[in-house]
Amino acid sequence: MPDGEIISDLFYRIKELYEEEGGPLKEAVTEMTWDYGPKDVDGKVRHLDAHYIAREINGYFLEDKEIKGKLYKKGTLVPSFAYLQDDGSTSSGNWLYCNSYTEKGNMAARRGGKDSSGIGLYSEWAWCWPVNRRIIYNGASVDPETGRPWDEKHPVIFWNGSKWVGDVPDGVAAPGSGRPPFIMKSHGVGSIFGPGLADGPFSEHYEPLECPVEKNIMSPQLVNPTIKRWDKEGTGTSVDARATCDPRFPIICSTYRVSEHWQTGLMTRWCPWLAEMQPSMFVEIGVELAKNKGIKNGEIVIVKSVRGQVDAVAIVTNRWKPFNINGNTVHEVGIPWHYGWVTTKMREYVHGDKKPEVFTFGDSANIVTPFIGDPNTMIPESKAFMVNVERREV
């Protein structure tokens, strides 16, 4: 079942529950507009139509409205975000996407092959936010006083004496008017470090939240005090558990990608040629550690953290060497994070389900990784955490 259908089905079930049992602010659900497809006689959407949703994200005029001397009838799609009103007469799911689906049709489905820019912008091919601007902050590509492109051979935009030509201009009024190019930054200029960042700008060594040492031997601060944590003391589940200096999990684990797959492989594992080259979850283990554990190349082993465990094919390799940390030998293993049930043979396929031509095997690395965010970007700290590797009981 496609994601949209699942959401739609969930919506109707939750709505029913609210109607039967009530609850705080129940109207937020029971009175919600849900008309994203052709409806049955009972008023329910029979099947979801992505075009209805795309139009809603773009936005409609909710009543007749005159803007800049032109009348827009109720129900007309809003041409672009400059036309969105603050008086309740227009709607938009996301202003960035206003202009993506207009009365001219689905802009994202355009296939115009012309490139009038000469630098490969192909502005009539599909659409991009905002307002089909292909290169954001393109005002930075011209001299702010004269409007002449810094690279005259490859102009993104240029001032022809009376208007801007090229890409949809960003952050530029007429040349010389003093408007800075980076309109979304508080100072209007690009910056490496600036207001609003929790951590930086100087580098410092901290240990990961889950680590094999009790002391940071390079500074008195063990872990970064500004990291983003979602777990709260006294709440949470086993996925929030941590195991620093825990003898049950003495091995450092890192995660990474392979060239053949992207993220959890939801797209790439359906491609038979890619699945064939990297068909399963593996764990790379140094020769010394494999010897200690009695693990042979190619056998399936268990990689276990305090949060969960995954099966993985052991790749025993000379490329992984143990660390010497303050006189102690600490081993490291590595796992890719691309796998999981969606194209595996074990998954239950019902009638009509698409089956992959080449199956992939194994679990997602997310089962063992911790949930800690980088202070600035909130990117999870999945590069360093603690595990154990065990032979599977036969």
Add this chain to the structure above:
Amino acid sequence: MSEKIKLCDLSKCTGCRGCQLACKQWNQLPAKQTVNTGTYQNPPDLQPNTWNIIRFQEISDGNGGVDWLFRHDACMHCTDAACVKVCPSGALHYTKYGTVALDSGKCIGCKECVFACPFEVPKYDPETDKILKCDMCYSRIDNDMEPACVKACPTGALMFGDKTEILKVAYERARELGGDASVYGDKFVDGTHMVYVLPEKAGIYDKLPEKPRVPLSVIAWKDWLKPLSLLAAGGVIAGSFLHYITHGPKDTSGDGDQVSKEGGE
């Protein structure tokens, strides 16, 4: 028509396997179910549906250091090709570029080439009873395009062009690399049309013979005895022709009538 060769500079290969996939895409070769056997190398070897692979190999430098070697393995397109020599049906043949192409329609599945090839390149497909291998993307090179693997290579490890020009590049690169680096391919079987720049000694690489040669048995049968057999075959044809001249064509019309009568009864 000048000879074309593919250069494979292993010092520039990152093992991304873009070449392996691009080959399958251009030639529409299906993927088959695989399992991880404890290596990145997959499929494990060249197959009827896999005409080039990256071989992954770890070597130790003896000081605790390790080198991870990636080798693009595909047909070498020999000038004195054992496969063409043994092919009885003419399916394997030389092209005007000096490469070795394959006319599948003519292949009778005899597997002679599988045993003759010093690089173990041609693979037999029991499902279709045919041999399959890299044809250096003849459909592309005959239209002034480089082979699909070369097109896909993001680092410039694969290059394609006129033989003299590419060999010059190869020797310059080997000199630049120094140490054990060498050019592999132009000195045996009258020169291959895939040539390597090997950063390590040739003998180190898995499945890459140091001194490849056409098997002696192939030479004995095909170079010395085949001319004799042709002479004999020519005799048979000449005899038949003589028979035709003296006796005229065989009359089969009577037999045909008989069959249709039987069918009607």
